[in-house]
Amino acid sequence: MTALPAPPPLRPRTTVIAGLFVAAASFVGVIGLLALYLARRADALAAxxxxxxxxxxxxxxxGxxxxxxxxSVLTVHWAVQAMGRDDRVHSHLALALTGLFGAAVLNQMWFIYTDVGYAIDGGEAQLFFYVLTGAFVVMQIAALVAVAVTLLRSLAGNFSARERDALWATAIFWDVTVFVYGLIWYAVFVTK
Structure with missing residues (x-):
């Protein structure tokens, strides 16, 4: 009797690594914009x-x-933890709640935009305000799309306690998005 050939080895955590690369690229892009903002602000204040x-x-x-x-960070990690216990109901609930929080953030950002009443051509500070907060909004929309796709895949039964890498990748990108907003919040809204 001849033995069957061994199956090709699995490449573990490729989705997590891809999520890390996307999160790192987004982070570096926004940090570059933030550094430019801080340098221009320092020049303006020095003058x-x-x-x-x-x-x-x-x-x-x-705030x-x-x-x-x-x-939302708590709920996205709740989704990962629940799937780690094969608790699909709570994982789906946590992902849906994360999406709801994300949509609320977009609504709050829209309120901020209408409240400040800045014009994009109103000066360098106002342009940088829209560039930085707009970069965050783009990251937030991307994170919401990732949560929606992950929720749909989860509802289709693609994840289990052993196979939840896409949940981890989504959580990592969500965490980086929240961290980016924390930096923008401090630099733009607190220190002005």
């Missing part, structure tokens, strides 16, 4: 010019965005 008009940026709505994102 004695106002950067952001006093009272034009409130701390309340951006609510931050707290909503912090809650």
């Amino acid at each position: 004695g010019r106002d950067w952001i008009p006093e009272g034009s940026l409130e701390l309340g709505p951006p 609510m965005v931050l707290w909503t994102l912090i809650m």
